[in-house]
Amino acid sequence: MSSYRVPTGDGEVLAVPPWSRIGEMVQANRALLAQTAIADWREQARAEVLAAAHAYLHAVGQPLPAEATAAAQSAGSLLVSGHQPELFHPGVWAKNFALAGLARACGAVPLNLIVDNDTIKSVALRLPVWADGMDPRQVVLHAERFDQWTGETPYENRAVADEGLFASLPERLTPLLAGWPYVPMLPSVWAEMVGLRGRQPLLGERFAYARRQVERAWGCLNWELPLSWLCRTHTFARFAARLLTDAPRLVQVYNTVVREYRQRHRIRSRHHPVPDLLVDADWCEVPFWGQRDGQSQRGRLLVRVRADRLELRVGADVWPTLPLHATADALRAMQEAGFAVRTRALTTTLLVRLLIGDCFIHGIGGAQYDQLTDELCRRYFHLEPPGFAVVTATLRLPLPRYSATAADWLSQHRRQRELYWNPQEALAQSPDPAIQALVRRKQALIAQRPQTRRGRRARFAELARITAQLRTAVADLLQTSGQALDRLAAQLHANSLLSRRDFACWLHPEPSLRSFCTRLQRQAEGLDQQA
Numbered sequence: 001m002s003s004y005r006v007p008t009g010d011g012e013v014l015a016v017p018p019w020s021r022i023g024e025m026v027q028a029n030r031a032l033l034a035q036t037a038i039a040d041w042r043e044q045a046r047a048e049v050l051a052a053a054h055a056y057l058h059a060v061g062q063p064l065p066a067e068a069t070a071a072a073q074s075a076g077s078l079l080v081s082g083h084q085p086e087l088f089h090p091g092v093w094a095k096n097f098a099l100a101g102l103a104r105a106c107g108a109v110p111l112n113l114i115v116d117n118d119t120i121k122s123v124a125l126r127l128p129v130w131a132d133g134m135d136p137r138q139v140v141l142h143a144e145r146f147d148q149w150t151g152e153t154p155y156e157n158r159a160v161a162d163e164g165l166f167a168s169l170p171e172r173l174t175p176l177l178a179g180w181p182y183v184p185m186l187p188s189v190w191a192e193m194v195g196l197r198g199r200q201p202l203l204g205e206r207f208a209y210a211r212r213q214v215e216r217a218w219g220c221l222n223w224e225l226p227l228s229w230l231c232r233t234h235t236f237a238r239f240a241a242r243l244l245t246d247a248p249r250l251v252q253v254y255n256t257v258v259r260e261y262r263q264r265h266r267i268r269s270r271h272h273p274v275p276d277l278l279v280d281a282d283w284c285e286v287p288f289w290g291q292r293d294g295q296s297q298r299g300r301l302l303v304r305v306r307a308d309r310l311e312l313r314v315g316a317d318v319w320p321t322l323p324l325h326a327t328a329d330a331l332r333a334m335q336e337a338g339f340a341v342r343t344r345a346l347t348t349t350l351l352v353r354l355l356i357g358d359c360f361i362h363g364i365g366g367a368q369y370d371q372l373t374d375e376l377c378r379r380y381f382h383l384e385p386p387g388f389a390v391v392t393a394t395l396r397l398p399l400p401r402y403s404a405t406a407a408d409w410l411s412q413h414r415r416q417r418e419l420y421w422n423p424q425e426a427l428a429q430s431p432d433p434a435i436q437a438l439v440r441r442k443q444a445l446i447a448q449r450p451q452t453r454r455g456r457r458a459r460f461a462e463l464a465r466i467t468a469q470l471r472t473a474v475a476d477l478l479q480t481s482g483q484a485l486d487r488l489a490a491q492l493h494a495n496s497l498l499s500r501r502d503f504a505c506w507l508h509p510e511p512s513l514r515s516f517c518t519r520l521q522r523q524a525e526g527l528d529q530q531a
Contacts, residue, residue, distance in 0.1 A: 004364045006091070006501070007394040011516060013094060014364075016390040019102075019523055026106045026359045029386035030077060036383055038354060045235040045355040046078055052233055053111060053225040060205065062212055068221045072109045079103045080357035081391075082113030082227075082348075085155050085204030087125060087504040090395035090516065093211075095361050097517045098391040100220045101524025108358060114226040116204050117289065117342035119152035119298075125169065127507055128399065128497050129176045136402055136487070139494035144172055147203065153296045154289075154342075155204035156228040160197075167194045182398060185513065186506040189214065211505075218514055220521060230351075231342050232335055234328065239351050240288065240341060241327035244310055247284040247303045250380060251277045254287065254346075257375040273369045274345060278302075283313070287347045290314035293338035301341060349373045353386055360388045391524075394501045395516050397508060401498055404491035412488055416481045423470040426477060435473055442466045 007014050017025055033042060050072060057063050079102055081095045096112055103110035124143035131138040146169045148161040160166050170187040177184065192213060193206040200206055212224065230236055243250050255276045261267070270276065278285040283302045291298040291314070299314035310327065312319035319339055322330045335341060343351060349370055353360050354377065362370060367390040377385035419426060424439045445463050450456045471478070505513060 004367055004390055004392075006364060006392065010394060010396045013393040013520055013523070014390065015098070015524075016367075019526065022102055022359070022389050022524075023106050023526075025387045025389065026077075026079065026102075026108070029358045032384060032386055033354075033358070038383075041238070042355055048233050048235050049078070049111070049225065049230065049356050050109060050223065052229050053223040056225055056229050057223070060200070060209060062209065062216075064221055064223065068223075072223065075103075075107055075109045077106075077108045077358040078111045078356055079106060079108045079359050079361065080111045080113060080352050081361035082115050082352075083363075084115045084118045085208045085226075086120070086122075087207065087506065089502045090505050090508065090513065091392045091501055092363060093505050093517065094393040094520055095363060095391050096215060096222060097220050097521040098389075098524040099361055100215075100222050101521040101526075102359075102361070102389070103222075105525045106358075110222040111357070112222045112224045113230065113348075113352065114155075114204070114208050114224060115348070116155035117227040117231065119154050120158050120203070121152065123147040123149050125173075125504060125507075127173075127176065127503060128397075128500075130179065130494070134179075134400065134402075136490040136494035139497055141497055142176060144169065144176070151296065154228075154291065154298055155202070156226065157291075157296065158203050159201040160203050160206070163197055167197075180399065182509040184507045185214075185510050186504075189506045218518055220517070227343065227348065228340075231340070232332070234332065235355060236343075236351065237328040237331045237335075239355060241322075241331055243286060243288075243347070244303050244322070244331075245305065245324060245327055247286050247305055250286065251279060251284045253380045254376065257372055257379065260375075261372055273372065287344045289340075289342040289344060290319065291340045291342070292317070293340070298342070345369065346373055346376065350376060353377075353388065354381065354383070359386070362388055362390050363392050364390060393516075393520065395508065395513070396499050396501060397503055398512060399498050401495050402491035404488045404495065406492065409485070409488040409492055412481070412485045416478070416485050419474060419478055419481055420471065421467065423467065423474040426474050427470060430473070432473075435470070438466050438470055442470065 004014065004016060015022070033039065054063075054069070063069075079099055081099045083092055083095065099110045099112060102108075122143075124145045126141055126143050128139060129142040130136075130140070145165060147166050150158070150161050170190050173186065189210050192210045196206050196209060200209065208224070215222065258274060258276060261273060262269075267273070277287065278300075280302065283304050285300050285302050288301040289298040290301040290312070299317070302313050304311040306324075308324055310322040310324065312322065320334050320337070322334065331341065346369075349360065349366070350373055353373065360370075367388065370388060374385040377383050424442050427435050427439055430436060430439070442463065445459055445466070448459055450459050
């Protein structure tokens with residue numbers, strides 16, 4: 001597995017394989033999967049998922065233009081990416097524009113999955129702030145809340161808890177943004193989201209709606225589907241039923257793959273990259289989440305395989321029993337009755353890579369862990385895994401920076417150490433006879449090479465004593481040098497905050513962000529070869 005590195009240059013994009021070779025990988029994936037026993041299943045899955053995406057976009061009032069719908073009817077495959085519906089940074093958003101460009105170049109439908117089965121982790125927008133005068137010591141990361149915290153609820157169930165707090169975010173940010181040399185996109189985009197009040201209560205859906213509005217204005221026309229919608233399809237039910245009915249073998253293969261990954265990467269934690277699946281007597285944990293309608297928390301799904309049925313529970317909560325002879329249909333009926341089953345990380349990528357897409361576009365984090373998915377494909381499904389692409393980018397906020405560099409700090413640090421340990425160098429021209437005598441005495445001691453241990457100890461003690469005396473003569477220089485070192489350190493720390501790549505997209509100005517995203521889409525499509 002390759003080691004992926006976050007791009008360091010501002011505006012730099014990482015694409016693995018390179019843009020020109022991703023199309024070749026898509027073709028290779030198509031040929032590989034067309035020869036498998038799941039080829040017909042894939043055809044049905046693509047048709048069902050595309051229909052679900054069409055229904056979703058109409059339901060939220062954002063149907064795609066007619067030309068995009070017509071193109072989808074003639075396309076023979078899907079390219080897929082996805083992320084949680086959060087306030088992500090441009091490096092994450094880069095996948096959406098890469099998806100649109102690559103799909104067009106490959107004659108495929110671009111499908112972005114909204115991972116709304118994941119839980120919300122924060123209700124605060126982080127941004128760098130500083131006081132007037134740009135004192136580097138006052139540059140800090142500030143977190144401004146846009147909603148009340150109600151716990152780690154899945155996005156698909158997470159409504160805006162405090163509409164007043166949500167609507168007032170731009171106003172509360174105004175004084176914090178007053179010193180910025182540009183106008184961020186956030187106020188206008190946030191107004192779009194506030195305008196959804198009354199017809200869209202879900203926080204993640206508001207974020208997704210506003211993002212799509214911007215993408216379409218910039219020419220990025222992706223199909224979209226929430227994971228919660230995907231998990232209500234027959235495709236998912238059939239996939240989940242396959243794993244549930246074979247739970248003991250699945251757990252054995254899954255845990256073996258995870259443990260080998262830990263050994264290979266010397267990971268001691270039992271929770272990384274993912275926890276082992278538990279076995280409780282004849283109950284097996286399966287890699288799905290379970291949650292009843294009306295509940296705010298999800299739980300791990302466990303199954304007990306009987307001769308004619310599957311018994312399910314989430315923790316101590318007993319769920320309906322599924323028959324073995326028509327498990328997929330019974331699973332769909334159970335979900336319609338309010339018992340939601342959702343994919344977890346590895347089952348999400350297994351489902352999408354094997355049954356839906358001809359290529360999945362990951363960020364770096366997902367790509368590192370998807371080698372687990374590769375091994376599950378080989379060992380559980382006995383299929384060679386299709387390749388995936390990795391796309392990410394770095395785009396920093398165009399905020400002022402301080403002039404200090406790491407080289408400046410290192411040079412000043414060396415001067416400080418030299419002044420502290422060798423003050424005689426700075427006092428070589430001192431007119432004070434007593435100082436000159438100490439300088440000469442230290443130089444003589446430095447030249448000495450005592451042959452005995454006692455002599456070396458005496459020499460060391462005398463050097464320390466004389467150095468301490470000389471140090472008092474350069475106290476002012478040491479103080480000035482230390483202050484300079486502190487200023488450089490403060491500037492470097494401030495720059496490290498101001499230069500972070502993970503600030504939300506909407507904190508960027510529209511012109512530079514639009515230029516970056518549309519150029520990336522052209523590169524992916526092969527229309528712009530500039531790196």
